[in-house]
Amino acid sequence: MRLPLVPTPLSIAALTGLAACSVLALSAGVPHATVAIAAAAVLLAALAWAAWDVWRSAHAWREAPPQWQRPLPLALALGVRRTVTVTLVNPGPQTWQIELFDDLGGSLDFEGLPRREPLPPRAQLAVRYHVTPRQRGRAEFGPTQLRVRTLGGSFDLLRSLGTAQVVQVYPNFAAVARYAWLAGDRRLTEIGVKTVTQRGAGTDFKQLSDYQVGDPIRHIDWRASLRHHRPVVREFQDERDQRVLFLLDCGRRMRADEGQPGTGGSHFDQALNALMLMAYVALKEGDEVGAMTFGLPPGQARHFAPRKGMATLNAMMARLHDIEPCANHADYVQAAQALLKAHPKRALVVVLTNFRDEDAAELKPALHLLRRRHLVLVSSLRERVLREVGEQALSSSRDAVEAATAHLFEQSRRDAFRRVTGHDALSVDVEPAQLAVALVNQYHAVKRAGLL
Numbered sequence: 001m002r003l004p005l006v007p008t009p010l011s012i013a014a015l016t017g018l019a020a021c022s023v024l025a026l027s028a029g030v031p032h033a034t035v036a037i038a039a040a041a042v043l044l045a046a047l048a049w050a051a052w053d054v055w056r057s058a059h060a061w062r063e064a065p066p067q068w069q070r071p072l073p074l075a076l077a078l079g080v081r082r083t084v085t086v087t088l089v090n091p092g093p094q095t096w097q098i099e100l101f102d103d104l105g106g107s108l109d110f111e112g113l114p115r116r117e118p119l120p121p122r123a124q125l126a127v128r129y130h131v132t133p134r135q136r137g138r139a140e141f142g143p144t145q146l147r148v149r150t151l152g153g154s155f156d157l158l159r160s161l162g163t164a165q166v167v168q169v170y171p172n173f174a175a176v177a178r179y180a181w182l183a184g185d186r187r188l189t190e191i192g193v194k195t196v197t198q199r200g201a202g203t204d205f206k207q208l209s210d211y212q213v214g215d216p217i218r219h220i221d222w223r224a225s226l227r228h229h230r231p232v233v234r235e236f237q238d239e240r241d242q243r244v245l246f247l248l249d250c251g252r253r254m255r256a257d258e259g260q261p262g263t264g265g266s267h268f269d270q271a272l273n274a275l276m277l278m279a280y281v282a283l284k285e286g287d288e289v290g291a292m293t294f295g296l297p298p299g300q301a302r303h304f305a306p307r308k309g310m311a312t313l314n315a316m317m318a319r320l321h322d323i324e325p326c327a328n329h330a331d332y333v334q335a336a337q338a339l340l341k342a343h344p345k346r347a348l349v350v351v352l353t354n355f356r357d358e359d360a361a362e363l364k365p366a367l368h369l370l371r372r373r374h375l376v377l378v379s380s381l382r383e384r385v386l387r388e389v390g391e392q393a394l395s396s397s398r399d400a401v402e403a404a405t406a407h408l409f410e411q412s413r414r415d416a417f418r419r420v421t422g423h424d425a426l427s428v429d430v431e432p433a434q435l436a437v438a439l440v441n442q443y444h445a446v447k448r449a450g451l452l
Contacts, residue, residue, distance in 0.1 A: 004158040005054065006147065011154050018042055053152035061148065061157070064092030066119065068144060068161040070102075076139055076169045078269065081132045086144055088161070089124040097149035099156075100127050103142025107135040107169070133169040136269070137322035141165045170321045171272045207235050242452045243288040243306050243347035244443070245374075246275050247339055250323055251295030251330025253354035258384050258432070267381045268325045270432035271352045274379070276317060277436040278350065278443055283310055285447065288347075291316060292339055293323060295330030303342065332359070332366035340373060348375045348452055350439065355380035355429070357416035364420045375451055377442055378421050379428040379435060386410050387431070 018039060025035045067089040076082055086100060101114040112129030119125045133139055143160040150157065208224055211231030224232040248271065257266035279289045290306030304319045330353070339349065349370055355363065355378075363378075370376045389406040392399055414429065421427040426446065428438045446452060 006156040050154040057150035099147040105140035244282045246291040249353035254325040274436040278439045294335035336366040336369040
């Protein structure tokens with residue numbers, strides 16, 4: 001096989017030296033013919049030696065090509081740095097000087113590439129580098145690209161090893177993992193969650209346990225107490241056949257991005273994170289969880305039928321993780337009609353959107369439709385930049401005008417939101433970073449009040 005070649009610095013330096021010597025010889029008065037013959041002889045000898053070097057290097061490579069391995073994780077998380085290891089095993093007797101670069105797609109940031117390393121004979125080389133996904137969905141790893149120095153150092157041979165691989169990039173699971181740890185340690189207040197399931201709450205029987213001071217007397221099980229010769233009470237839990245449906249806006253309103261590029265700080269990414277955390281909490285409580293999208297082009301909408309069990313979280317994320325908001329207008333009324341048609345059973349419907357006062361004429365009738373059958377929790381994302389502009393130091397008249405404009409805009413938006421939601425206590429209008437905790441708190445309020 002004919003291999004692509006790239007001259008090495010050694011070859012370029014040799015040609016430069018030959019040219020310099022020729023110029024010096026001509027400057028010293030050496031006849032032109034003599035200089036030309038000598039330079040041509042040296043050049044031909046160098047080319048012959050380089051050709052032999054390329055041939056024997058290519059032959060040695062074909063006789064014992066290195067073996068390639070690149071194990072990748074099953075999935076990546078948006079904005080989370082991961083280490084990738086490429087392993088090369090050299091079965092031959094030659095030492096290869098290589099420069100390695102992985103062919104990565106445009107959705108990945110990387111550190112540690114390219115890498116120049118020697119590949120010793122009959123040994124293996126592990127090259128580690130770091131990748132950080134900047135976009136949810138598919139992350140493509142192409143074949144590994146190598147620049148292999150010939151044995152004599154005259155050229156670099158361009159080679160590729162391995163095959164292309166695809167890894168799915170999911171929303172950042174850190175919020176769910178932290179919630180699970182804090183919930184097990186009873187320290188949810190550290191992330192702002194105000195309510196947790198209390199002992200004895202709800203109406204479904206859970207288990208018998210020893211009486212503790214403060215337990216309601218009406219929960220004492222007298223037969224069990226006589227049997228065990230000590231006070232025994234019945235514990236209850238919230239009803240476990242309730243349903244939570246997410247209605248996720250994927251229209252142009254959700255394209256706002258106030259985070260660092262590739263960190264999952266966009267409004268849509270934060271909405272997905274909040275959806276995932278609330279879904280985890282609801283599934284832990286035994287509720288069914290489902291999701292629908294709206295605002296995407298025709299034929300691209302996603303629908304996840306409600307299910308129970310913790311495996312539902314992975315299945316739902318596999319269905320939703322690669323969605324990106326588009327430039328389309330999101331039709332709230334059409335979304336409400338589609339949800340009512342697909343899910344007639346009463347549920348807690350969580351609308352995730354980015355409200356503007358001009359949306360009031362469409363959102364209000366949509367909420368009216370949904371509330372005929374469902375309990376609706378409207379959650380809207382508020383731009384952080386408005387608060388920052390409103391709170392800036394007023395060092396000039398321009399700053400004062402900007403701050404006043406931000407306050408006026410925010411007040412107008414807040415008044416319109418209240419008119420649309422009807423001053424519903426369940427409604428949430430927060431900055432994206434606060435959305436996940438706000439939704440969990442509202443979910444706990446719904447469970448505690450028995451509104452479903």
